[in-house]
Amino acid sequence: MTNSIADIQTADTMFITGSNTTENHPVIGAQLKRAIKAGKKLIVADPREIEMAEYADVFLKIKPGTSVALHNAMMNVILEEGLEDKAYIQNTTEGFDELKKVVEKYTPEYVAEICEVDAEDIRKAARLYGEAGTATIIYCMGITQHVTGTESVMTLSNLAMLTGNLGKAGGGVNPLRGQNNVQGACDMGALPNVFTGYQPVTNETIVKKFEDAWGVKLSDKPGLTITDTVKAIEEDRVKMLYVFGENPMVSDPDTHHVEKALKKAFVVVQDLFLTETAELADVVLPAAAFAEKDGTFVNTERRVQRVRKAVDAPGEAKPDWVIFMEIMNRLGYEKQYDSAEEVFEEIRQVTPQYAGISYERLEEKGIAWPCPTEEHPGTPILHIGKPARGTGLLKAIEFVESSELGDPEYPLVLTTGRILYQYHTRSMTGKTDGINKIAPESYIEINPALAAQKGIEEGDFVRVKSRRGEVKIKAKITDRVEENVLFIPFHWSEGANVLTNGEEFDKFSKIPGLKVTGITIEKLA
Template structure:
């Protein structure tokens, strides 16, 4: 997040898109509701009529995958009605002329056809968002998990820049992370093209710095993304997969493809429980839970927080860092860490954003990076004065429909998401009887008109088929989705991700288009 969670409640306008915030991020959802009680205005753009849509001043029930067209149309209206932040654009940005040229054709009427919403509603949203410099954008995987997810984020960045909603309190572009410590994992270089702190593996000076710190020769070539690794495994190019705290047999697209790939490798899984992925493993390392180890997490607002061991791990389970340390030593690399704090102190020496953070400083309260020195208070919000790169870069992007929607055989658009009661692939939550009573398994939400046309009633069992396979699930008839859109939560095995596409990937970061899948639905006898 460019800004902080606590700032949300003081925003004057909140634009939520691609995020079912109250169900997927309840703490942040509570901040949104506090802001509304204080008089904030709310814009929601989502294919489903999520709970916050009922509180929205403007609700846009857009078709899945059309957010770029919506953002471009909002910018079109803002420029057409001279609502842009002219001084901010002149002094703090570059590439504005190119943006103007691209958004010319995205009139509200043009975008309304693409998005499936009313043109005047787009105008209302545009005017409302541009009415203040305390407008906060909140988004999640409904924006990113598309074949053009990176460009969807760029379009939101363009919207913030054109109104000057960056570098100010209660504004910004704020991605809500999908799991605990996703931010921390990325900070630590759990991405194929960077070391810790987003330092590029292709920069010779950076490579030399880490070679000196770690005493080994390092590659200057980016590694594989998860889809690349799975694809490589299926074709025999990847021989070993080490899966750590992840359950791709449920969370990754095209389950049959994932299973085939994992079965062709020597598979190592490090996890708390014997997940669907761990059941396929050649070796399983039992890992300790969060309350069974010391360390730090970095949350969605870039805040580094202490985690303290409360109880001993059961059986042979060990803290992740202990497993990695023992493995490194057995493989011939001498690792002499004696505590999680030792590792954190090494992180500080090679990661500029973390340099000023110590265990003592975060004993009682976490600190937000960047924090370059030990007398620095941390950074509440980013891009103060000027964007961090010197000038905010407008990156004009065009809307492109997902190739998943090119078949008459699969005329419906399936989108996926989460429910309040289950967490990710249910590895932990499904072990609780009370939770399973509230959310026992997957289902399909379908519009009443679609259900009537197919002779389906609420509670009927239906067959849902895509190009990848079929599942059987229970129908929930509801008008929170449009007639040609269906929704299936992804938490359960043999659920939504049996159907999703793992081949069509974002050209920048290789994320799959999980939120748009062409399907057909049939009633079962």
């Protein structure tokens, strides 16, 4: 997030898109409701009528995969009506002329047909955002999990810069992280192209710094993403897979494809429980849970926070850092750490954003990075004064429809997401009786008109097919989705990701298009 969670309260207008906030991030959802009660304006864009739509001044029930077109149309209106921040554009951005030229054709009328919403609602949304003193954008995986996900984020960044809503309280572009410490994992270099603190592995000076710190020779070539790795296993370019706190047999697209790769590779799984992925592993390393170890987590607002051990881990389970250290030692790298704090001290030495953060400073409260010195208070708001790169790069992006759409054999659109009463792949919540009584099984949301057309009633079992596979699942009749759009939560193993596309990826991030899948549906006897 460019801004903090608490900063939401200072916004005049909030634009939520691709985020079912009250179910996926209920604490932040409560903050949003508090802001609405204080009189703040709200725009919501989502393929489903999520709870936040009930509070919206404008709700855009867009067709899945059309966010780029919508954002371009909002910018078209802002420029047409002179709502842009001319001084900010001139002084702190580049690429404006090209952006203006591209968005000219994305009129509300043109985009209304693409998104399947009312043109006047697009205008209302653009005016609410453009006329606000401060406006914040809040998004999640409904924006990113597309083959054009990175470009969708770029268009949101365009929208913020076009109106001068970057680098100030109540503004910003704020992604909500999908799981605890996803931000921290990325900060620590759990990406194929960077070391800690997003320092590129292709930079000769950076590589030398880490070689000197660790006393080893390091590669300057980026590694593979998760989706690339599955393909590389099939092609015999990867022989071993180490899975750490992840359950790709449920969370990754095209489950049958993933299963085939896992059965071919030598697989090590490090996790709390015997997940669907761990059941296919050659070696399972039992890990300690959050309350069974010391360390730090970094939340969605970049706040580094202490975690303190409350209970002992059962059996042979160990903290992750201990497992990594012991494997590292057995592989010939004889580095010993005595505590999580000692590991953190090394992180500080090689990561500029963390240099001023210490366990002592984290004793009372967390600190938002970047925090370059021990005197620095942390940085709740990024890009104050000007964007961190010097000038904000406005990127002209054309809308491209998903290849999953328009196939007469699979004419319906499936989108996926999370629900409040299960978490991720249910490796933890699936073991909780109370939660399973509330949300015991997977289901598919079907619009009443489509259900009537197919002869489907509430609770009927249906067969859902895509190009990748099929599932048998219980029907839930609801007008939360449009007639040709269906929804399956992704938490269950025999569910959404059996159907989703694992072959086409975002060209920048290699994220697959999990949110748009062409399907058919039929009632089972």
